[in-house]
Amino acid sequence: MAKVIFKRPEALTDKQFHYCPGCTHGIIHRLVAEVIDEMGIRDNTVGVCPVGCSVFAYDYFNVDMFQAAHGRAPAVATGIKRTLPDRMVFTYQGDGDLASIGTAEIVHAAARGEKITTIFVNNAVYGMTGGQMAPTTLPGQKTTTTPKGREKDAAGLPVKVSEMLSTLDGAAYIARVSVHDPKHILQAKKAIRKAFEVQQAGLGFALVEVLSTCPTNWGLSPKEALKWLAENMIPYYPLGVYKEPAEVK
Amino acid sequence: MLQEILIAGFGGQGVLSTGQLLAYAGMIENKQVAWIPSYGPEMRGGTANCGVTISDEPISSPLVTEPTTLIVMNRPSLDKFEKAVVPGGYILINSSLVDQKVKRDDVQVMEIPANQIAEELGNTKVANNVILGALIELTGIVSIESVVESLKKVLPPRRHNMIPVNQQALEKGAQLAREMKK
């Protein structure tokens, strides 16, 4: 008899991802879905997806889903969680959505200690709209709106979301992870699981920042993109747990 | 019958709650009533005023722009609203706080040392009701009984012990107005 050693998580639908080749959204979706399966919370979870490349995430996660206006997912999640406090509510947001247009919403959701989990995908660029500069674009990085590279006098400097949010008392768990190799993918999954456990335990706001690639807009092959992430993003955005409640350490 | 009362003074003088009490009394008497405050920045430390309309007919606008009676609790209010009172209307002045005289001669003016009377009654907080008593005597807008009845509804039970002194203030104000009318 055949033994199943690998299958699609139940928390993912069988709809094929629309993401570009080499994009790490697929990996991150899968990690979130595996955590939902392993915690046995699929029946009780509501997700909120952003505007950006993952705008269609409602087609992929096999749970009740909301599509939110650009940057507003934390406010939408607040509305859900405050009406249904026993549900597990997560937002899935990119860097343009969360760190640019949605800064007020994420900061105040964290400050209120809103009991939600945010998966923040940082790939240092706007993907869907055509490779423009993101708030997380690295100094010197070329984008379609910084053709000569991001120059600080003209375009300012990146927003370090995990560092910023970890200063807020309402934020219970903040971690930055990466998905550029198997070892880091496993660490990322542990962090995502912790972020859901923090919510389940009612400890406050939890966010996992996942460093991610955009081969298409970076103009690199998928393999080169993973290398670029490791060599350029991680030094600027150090990995690690920025905040963790004693209860889940 | 349509009476439009403007009560004006400093914030913290109980201007708004006095107006509410009057409106409540009108409601108890099944009259049409409306109350509206001045609102916004001027609430903060500056002048405060409210308009109370009591009528037999449905009230169109609750804004009191041409009061039939003006109650003045501070000097700036007299400067501001003296001209607005309808000819033949009343201006009631708390003369314990306002030493200025009314310039117009086409209105009926009554100066009431409300704080002094309230002090004599043993509680300066009832000064507004001394003036309310005078207003009731002059205009017959509502009865003193209705105001007392309203106090029972408006005041929390723990403050019902204040009702007798308020009633005395109303009656004293009415008595004073009766004497002054003569």
Added chain:
Amino acid sequence: MSKVLMKGNEAIGEGAIRAGCRHFFGYPITPQSELPHYLAKRMPEVGGVFLQAESETSSINMVYGAAGAGFRVMTSSSSPGLSLMQEGISYLVGAELPCVIVNVMRGGPGLGNIAPAQSDYFQAVKGGGHGDYKLIVLAPASVQEIIDLMQVAFDLGDKYRTPVMLVGDGILGQMMEPVELADEVTVPEIAAKPWAAGGLQGREKPNIINSLYIVPEDCEELNKKLFAKYDVIAAEETRWEEYRLDDAEIVLTGFGTAARIAKSVVDKARAEGIKAGLIRPITLWPFPSEVYARAAEHAQKFLCIEMSMGQMLEDVRLAVNGKKPVHFYGRSGGMVPLAKDVLAEVKKIMAGGAE
């Protein structure tokens, strides 16, 4: 039943609670702040949630979340705050989510002032946000009617899966009037919402709250569906008040506070021998156009009274459709028309002197 003296802003809150709303998200702004003050105290008493959001933008998106989860929910603000909410309102419409949005209007444009106004009429009835849509817009004219229409607002929202807006102005929000209230707060029966996305809870297929229709054909279908719904709403839910209209030679019209003033002018004009009447739209959308068309058969003139430079005026003119002249008297920027000035205008019009 008890008769109590109640402030308009508080009546909005109490009306919401009696309509079964247990969730409020909002941001402070004058002249509606007594409403959040009231609900901050009142919601916990009835087991509800009051949350002060970081902005009106967030408030309306919290409403989106709560409405999508299947709950009766509301927010409120005043004019500048409503401008910030327009994005969210468009999304609520697109996702067909019921909710109640209150605008206690103040003077504008810009920061304007905090005095009463009606100059957000266009914003309320002509769209406001992006896309093809309408809102049901209710315009009470008294504190009692605020209480009554809050119930209507929640019921219509649920019935048609649409956001409903209730518009007042600084006067209606700030004034106190007697209202009749049932002594007991009873929770009305609210129909199940099988479309809500509040977690699978045993359901097999996920529910999705969404306004993204990436294929134009699909988006056009959504718009057709919305407008078919609007046709039904227009046919079934239009509300208005008529006053001394049957033999009126001049028809005064206005909504909310302006209509109260107009109504008193009708009586004053009649007392002076001028046959005046009133049409007061209670639903600003759907607009009671047929009532005007009917009145235009016998009335000679119309006079629209607003606390704006003339916005509802355009809908009155469309409804009268050129059959009779439609005059306008308005005050703007937080100014309120006085009955005596409106009466003077009526006399001028009837003497043939007004433009």
